[in-house]
Amino acid sequence: ERDSYIIIHNFLSETERSEIAAAIRRILPPWSDLEDKTKTSDATYFPYEEQCLNRAILNRECIRFSQKWLGTKKIHYRPGLALVRYPGFKGYSNKPHIDNGNNSLLPPNELDQNHGQLNFWFYPEDVAEDQAPTYLLKKSDGQNMERAKKFVAPGGSLAIFTNYNWHSAGDYLRDDGQRYVWKFAYGRADHPWEGVLHYTNVGQNSHFRHFIGLLTPKEREFFRFPPVGHPYYTLQTLEALSKQYPGWDKKEYLK
Template sequence: MKLTDAHFQTFIDQGFVVVEDFYPEEKRAAIAAAVRRTLPAWEAIKDDPPDPPLLKDDFPYADQFFNQLIVDWDIIKFVQRILSTEDIHFRYAHNWARYPDPSGIEPKLHIDNGNNSLLPANADNRYGQISTWYFPETVPADQAPMRIIPAPHRMDLDKSQYLTVPAGTIMIFNTHIWHSATLFTGKAGQRYSVTRIYGRADHYWEGVRSYTNRGRDEHLCTFIGTLSAREREIFRFPPAGHEYYTAETLAALEEQYPGWNARGEYNL
């Protein structure tokens, strides 16, 4: 789905926007099936559930399907508009599965800043990273729907909105607004989410988790080798034409990221 001016205005007004049917049904179903391949459904683990009741998979993914899903230009262009720059960096991605939680402990309301930036939060959208949560399956009220408070209301719990949403819904939000999961009170099922986070390239004080230390990771190397020069910039690589690129470094890059110059974009 194309993100519209109306979606943008909603984001500006409340710090987040919820969009149903974000992908065509065929793609939604493919995402749901791919998540289930790596994060089992409740029926498969109910006799030996995880403690705490949460399983995770994160970037760089062994399943290249999820690495490729990060390069979503509809989302990236929306983030560029919000953050007032063409120069966007991917920050982090993860898939989660939440399961029935017998603890009775309600998750804490928080903002994604203490673990996302060296700077305290402020009211300027440019200083909040943009987090996207996609729910490939229906989220009912008893399966830990996210709670989110529109930005003008800060921490006013009476203004909470709960993401009990149909399958295929995405929520895009500024990491400076208050939110949390809720308790998974149901006795069965799971709540899947696919999260991708982006920020301004020039905000070097921001970031959720580093991946510059993963340059030899086989899954990352395979993924980077498939991308265009412009797409690689989103993952912190210098643009084509940068002085770093020489015959020697291009040979080394081809060895590390097979397919590096398959499109001929780095020709000297």
């Protein structure tokens, strides 16, 4: 239903869930390990130092769904982040927003959903009513928060929605614990006006270099790299790429 959102309980296997949860906890400490108890929120952005988070962006089901939704096999990753809410966090449950304003140069297109990028929000740990749950609205419900659904679900669950869906953060009401979310989006490759950030500035980042070097040529296309057969690829450039991205096999581009 293109008007709505999707919530899938237990989307991740327990192995996937526990690996992602542990990785995020190493980057964004849980409340029990947090030294500065005045902090109510924190985030870290792609590319991640924990390589399992970078690899998980290539979830095959998410890619297939994005390609079908966006009407093309040629899609690009839109940068995401890992986020944590701690006790004391105040959300904006009465002030929903859409992410299009900070993710696209173009206002929403009500007739063509291909301009609405597809968001995947993973919750690696259980989310309870009092842990700043995300409020989600159907597009047709506008900003009517009385019709919003709270994302209260077990760890490993997933919310899928577009940049045209209104949503909001709730308050964190507990005195302990935390609520994590890890998210990314996909959009059409031929829509360069989209994306909250781009990552052409991280080519020398060690985490990005390690990640890209171990991908297949097809997987690299999701991260804006030219496909096999592109005229950019020569013996000289492939040699340079193999040095910049350790693990890059230049033979794969010479077939």
